[in-house]
Amino acid sequence: MKPTIFTRNNNKRGVSTKSIYFRTLAMPCLNYYHELFYKEGLKIIPKNLSVLLTARDLAYWIMDDRGKSIHNQTIIHTRSFSKSDVEFLQYILHKNFGLLTRLE
Helix, strand or coil: CCCEEEEEEECCCCEEEEEEECCCCCCHHHHHHHHHHEECCEECCCCCHHHHCCHHHHHHHHHHCEEECCCCCEEECCCCCCHHHHHHHHHHHHHHHCCCCCCC
């Protein structure tokens, strides 16, 4: 569908916010990625992620699913992954990009 702008008025705060939304079609060509990241209905870190993950991919991931701590650190939300998958992701981020990470 065509992008639509939605305006929400917050009368208590006296502000108005806008968001844009649209719907997409299911694309069979993206099934490959779903199959990489989901096994038996659970979200996983694929074993070949170190080969697949580029700096651009990481930038998209951070822009899409991140937060910022009070210490000005980037947080990547990984709650849907198992602890062992998150530890594996930490290894990949260090090996591929030299990033030092920690679990909280």
